[in-house]
Amino acid sequence: MASSPIETIEEEFKGEPADLIPVLQKVQSVYGYLPQDALSRISRWLKISENEIYGVATFYAQFHFTPRGKHHLRVCLGTACHVKGGEQMIEVVKRRLELNPGETTKDGKYDLERVACLGCCALAPVFTLDTKIYAQMSVLKLQGILDEQK
Amino acid sequence: MPSSLNREVTVTEKLSRSKEIQTFKMEIDHRTVSFPEGATVLRVAELNNVYIPSLCSHKDLSPFGGCRMCIVEIEGMRGYPLACSTIAEEGMKILTDTATLRDMRKEILQLILSEHPSSCLVCGESEECKQYQYTIRKTGVSTGCRYCPNDNQCELQNVVERIGLAEITYPVYYRGYEAEHDDPFFDRDYNVCILCGRCVRMCQELRGTSILSFKYRGPKVQIGPSFGKNHVEAGCEFCGACVSVCPTGALADKSSKWDGKPDGIEISTCPFCSIGCQIDLHHKGGRLSKVYPNLDSEINDGQLCVRGRFSLPEATHYHERAKKPMLRRGKYFREVTWPEAQTEVVSKLKGLKKDEFLMVVSGDLTNESLYAAQKFVRHCLGSDSIDSTARLSLPGGLGLWSKLFSLPISIKGIAEADSIIAVGLDSRFYFSVVGVQIRRALKKGADLVTIDARDSNLARYTDHWLRPRPGAEGMLLSFMAQRLGGKKGSLKSISKQAGLDEDRLKKAIESLDKGENLAVIISPTVFEYGDNTALVDAIFQLAKRKDTIFVPLYHGSNVRGSIELGAFGELLPGGAKSKKQGISLADVMKKQKRPKVIYLVGQAPFQERPDCDYLISQDIYYPPFPVDAFLPAASFAEAGGTLTNIEGRVQELVKIENLPDGAVTGFVRPDWKIFSELGQQLDSEDLQFKNEEEILREIHETIPGFPARPDRQPRLLKATSDLTIEKRDHSPVGTGEMLLVVEPAGFQHRGIDLSYVVEGLKELAIERGLRLHPDDLAKRGLAAGEEVSLIVDGKQLIVTTKADSECPVGVAYLSHPVNFGGLSDCKGLELLYGLESSPIRVSIGAVESNRY
Incomplete structure (x- = not known):
């Protein structure tokens, strides 16, 4: 070995x-x-x-003690994103994937994280899947992204 | 010993020279004060009796600036600097108590208290409520009044009072943590914690254990070990340093949690080991309640180990404590009165011939009791048959140890050393204070070399951990001693013999070579090895080096006193060799001689009743075998007296429990008093002692150099040249695939094993079981906790295994007890006494199922 x-x-x-x-x-x-x-x-x-x-x-928020999912979902809840409805994005992910922030799905495919600010408030509300950033999200757009993933 | 005496002087001179202090001047509240270099403003204020409130600072810890209570105004400095983290400078002008500071402190204190349940601090009803407060609670409830074990002895309460805070305007946030009761010795309720971090820093900085750390961030910050482990799992040494420095009731001793404010505090000496730490005994209602470390700067300076900190009340008040005189009457063992017991014992002792008697005393007795014991045997009975189990703690013989005690021994000297060699020492559970002193030295930049086959807490602090094969420590030390003495030797061959990396050894010697003040610390296990020739040579070689101090460690609290007071057959008080020799303990253990009467004082070094006609036991617990007469002795809290520590300080034990005789309190007597009364009945005029002071005065007159009253001055012992040093040369023998290291067990006090009477020590089970590396267990298909058969020297021993990743692969460790009081689970371990060689080759196998 x-x-x-x-x-x-x-x-x-x-x-x-x-x-x-x-x-x-x-x-x-x-x-x-x-x-x-x-x-x-x-x-x-x-x-x-x-x-x-x-x-x-x-x-540090960057370290984790439980295995992460294969894909990392992050929803921004900074001031701008929060005002523009970031909370609803979290709700969608929670319901669709039965996943709470900080947890990993049972199949180990996704983990969800709420972040304070991603530094691109002009694009609010922001959602990221792994390294890709999705701007000006809506509930429908997010559903679409999650559909594509399957 | 003029040469040694001179050496001691040079050592102290050197220490005081290095500490030559320059003083500066500054102004506090318009008063000019002087201060030593490097002191913080807070420390200067403390030294000059100016009160600056602080909740997070501690004299032994680095400045933290956590509580912000110690803000002051300093002329020319912007804002409100913290007194605890500002180093005092010449000419500073400081104000500590202005209106602004008072207001700000009130505000800060309110913020701190907004997360601390505060009914005990600012409740308007507190006075009227007192009469309703006496409800008995068994658990630490975190709501309501009187919930806090620290009530009335709380630093936070003091500060609130001094600051004059009467109400908290912020909403109180209750954290709602579950109180933690899952560890031995102390409970934790982090709901009342103010996160001052003293416990964390104590654990990390001074103790070097780092069990506690701050976890998480922001409002969620919590204190504790990683991954939600409890303290036992995390490897806590239970020194209690965190509990002692906690300003709140978050951490509390289990055994005295609800005792409340003590009636009084007395400074005494810890009776458990040879270091002789000074302790604060808290007592309540005439009983010992708890023990805190004393801030004595000579030895322990506010630190203790698990035994001194937590074990004393339990060892004194355990329910099996024997407090009444007993005699065997036919098949019954009956309570009798003192006169009845004395009459019978005296009738048995009268008219005995010299070879018909043996007295075995414990090395834990006070100087007074030891002196009375030997006088009782020599003068009243005209016998020479006195022996001490202290002998079992002194491998190499009395000759070697009387020489070792004539070397400069210093505990606090370790902190001043610039290079340290620690051989075989793990200071977590034994001699913790030595470990703390080593850390103090390391902080000042000293170099530490540890020589240990096993991983230890010290090995973790150092870059120079030499890991020889067990048994080669002495040889290695001897080589280093020669090198440091300027002689040449082959690094290559010694590294090969000891199983070491040559480069590592070279670096270690180089780091030591730079040092001027060397401290050499040697653990009892290393002295115990069957081969001690190299070790003894090494010590005396190093003793020739200038400014070297030694700490040769042994178990037993008054072993040094036993040598000085002649508690051995061959040794008279003062160190002269006795011309006559009676029966010794070894004679009885090996069953070579059979005395008619055996008198055990404070010790039960047998698992089964030794062969004799009449057996007397005088102790604080019953021995584990039937005796004919039992005389109840006073425990350390019930009798005064003195103990001689490793450095020769004669330190006082304070009598705090002085309850009248009775059915519950018992009929205990100090050991010396029992001898004295027996002596009178034997018509001896020599033994008429009335109190401890009188005996100490007589000791002073008999033994040159022994003080007439408790005296904490270190003394060099006059080495007895009459006694030879037993040099032994037994390289590992036996057959088998494993090497067994037999370690002397240290958790004993008088006739009892502390791991039996102290619940927490029982749970830790430090000295129980055969410790093996997990790989060794796996290789044999064994599990931890399984019974195995150990073949030692042709004899079988059944022991329980324990996985310990600190052991080197291929080596097993086993503690052998000196006392067997209560130790039903140590059957068969007596055979380890007779072993001539340790480490010894052994074989380990599964237990055959048909042994029942």
């Missing part, structure tokens, strides 16, 4: 405590989330306790 993903990551860094966040990002990009085993391994390697790492990782 080839070396495990973490071993590969270990080779890329010096192994100093300051490397923690880049290491966590790397691990998440490989696994899609931060598995508990990986954290205890990082803990031994960087000499930071697992509890401290957990504290750091829970501080």
Whole structure:
């Protein structure tokens, strides 16, 4: 068996405590989330306790501890998007995919996230599927996008 | 020992030189004050008795600036800087109590309290309500009045009072967390937590354990271990440092949670190990309620371990505590009066020949009781048959240890060292305070080299973890000692012999070589090895080096006192060798001699009744086998006295429980008093002690250098040259695929194993079971918690396995107890005493099913 993903990551860094966040990002990009085993391994390697790492990782919204879906759905609920009806987008996804924000569907296909602002308020309300941004969304448009996915 | 004495002087001089403090001047509230370099404004105010409120600062922790209560006005500085994170400078002008500051503090405090249930703080009905408050509750309820275990002893209440806050104008937000009761020793209710972070920083910065951390963000911030684990799963060492620094009632000792404000606090000495930490004993209604660490700067400085912090009340008040004199009458074991018991015991002791008696004393007795015991045996009975189980804690013999005690030993010296070697030490559950001192040194930039086959908490702090094969620690230390002494030696061959990486060893030696003040710390397990020649050589080689301090660790709280006071057959008080030699404990253990009467004082080093006609036990618990007479001794809280710690400080135990004799309180007597009264009945005029002070004075007159009253000055012991050092040379023998390391168990006090009487220690089960690496278990198809058969030296032992990823692969660890009080689950472990060699080769297999 080839070396495990973490071993590969270990080779890329010096192994100093300051490397923690880049290491966590790397691990998440490989696994899609931060598995508990990986954290205890990082803990031994960087000499930071697992509890401290957990504290750091829970501080940032970018880290997750449960497997993510294959596709990431993100609905913006920043001020502009909220005013323009972003909440309704969430409702659509919730009902259609039986998915609450922060969760992953049972088949592991989608996960849903509500975000505070995507930085393109002129396009409100904004919805993103993986890296693609959909502007000036409506409930109907969103239904269409989800239909296409199937 | 003039040379050693001189050395001690140079060490202290050096320490004080390095601490030479320059003082500066500044103005606080128009008053000129002086302060040492590097102090924060808050610390300067504290030192000069100026009150600045603060909820998150702590003298041992780095500035945090979390609570914002300590805002001050400083001339020339913009805004309102924090006193806790501003370093004081020459000529600063500071105001601590202006109208603006008062208003702002009130506002900040209100914000803090908007997330803290505050009926205990600002309720208008609190005075009238008091008469209705005495409702008994069994659990920590978080609503209503008197819900908080910290009521009336709360820092937050104090601050509210000082600030004069009478109402909270913000809506109170209740977090609604479930109170956590799932761990031993302390409960947690994070609804009353104010997130000051003292516990988190204590755990991370000073203890180095990092069990606690801040989790999540913003209003959801919570304190605790990762992934919702409980503290046991997270690997907490239960030192209680978090509980001690908590300004609120969020963290509370389980055993004394609802005791309320104590009647009084006495400073005493922890009776559980040789470090001799100073403790604050809280007492209520004449009973010991809880123990907090004392801020004594000489030894523990506000830190303790699980034993000292949490185990004392339970060990003293356990329901099986024996408090009445008992005698065997036919097949019954009956309660009797003291005179009846004394008369019978005296009649058995009278007219005994020299070889018909043995007294075994514990190394946990006070100096006074040890002195009285040996005098009782030598003067009243005219025998030499006294032995101490302290011997079991002193591998290498009394000769070696009396030499070791003549070296400069210093606990707080560790914090001042710039290079440290720790051999075989894991300071989580044993000698925690030593671990804290190491961390203090590391903070100041010291280099730490740990030599340990097993992973330890210290190994995690250091870049220089040398992991030799078990048993090679002494050899490695000896090599390093030679190298540091300027001699050459082959790195290659030693690395190969010890199973080490050559480069790693080289780097470790280089890092030590830079240091001027070396501290050498050696754990009891390493002394226990069958091969100690190299280790002993290494220690005395290092002792020649200038400014080296040693911390040779052993279990038992007054083992050093036992040597000084001559509680051994071959050793007289003061260290002279006795010409006569009676029966020893080893004779009885090996069944070579059979005394008629055995008198066990504070110790039960047998699993079964030793062979004799009449067996007397004098202890705080019944031994695990039938005895003929039982004399109830006073526990540490019920008798005064002194203990000699590892450094030779003679420290005081304070008597706080002084309840009159009775059916419930019992009829306990201090050990020395029991001897004294027996002595009088034996018509001896030598033993007429009335109190502890009198005995201490007599010890002072008999033993040169022993203080006449409690004296916390470290002393060097005059090494006895009459006793030889037992050098042993037993390399691993036996057959089998695994290496077994036998460790001395430390969780004992007098006749009892603490893991039996203290519920929390029982749950942690630190010294139970055969610890193996999970890979070793998997390889054999064994599961953790399974009973296995261990073949040691041709004999079979049935033990339960425990998975421990800190063990090296191929090595198993097993603790052997010295005491068997209550230890039904340690059957067969006595055979480990007789082992000449550790580590030893053993084989592990499944238990044959037909053994029943």
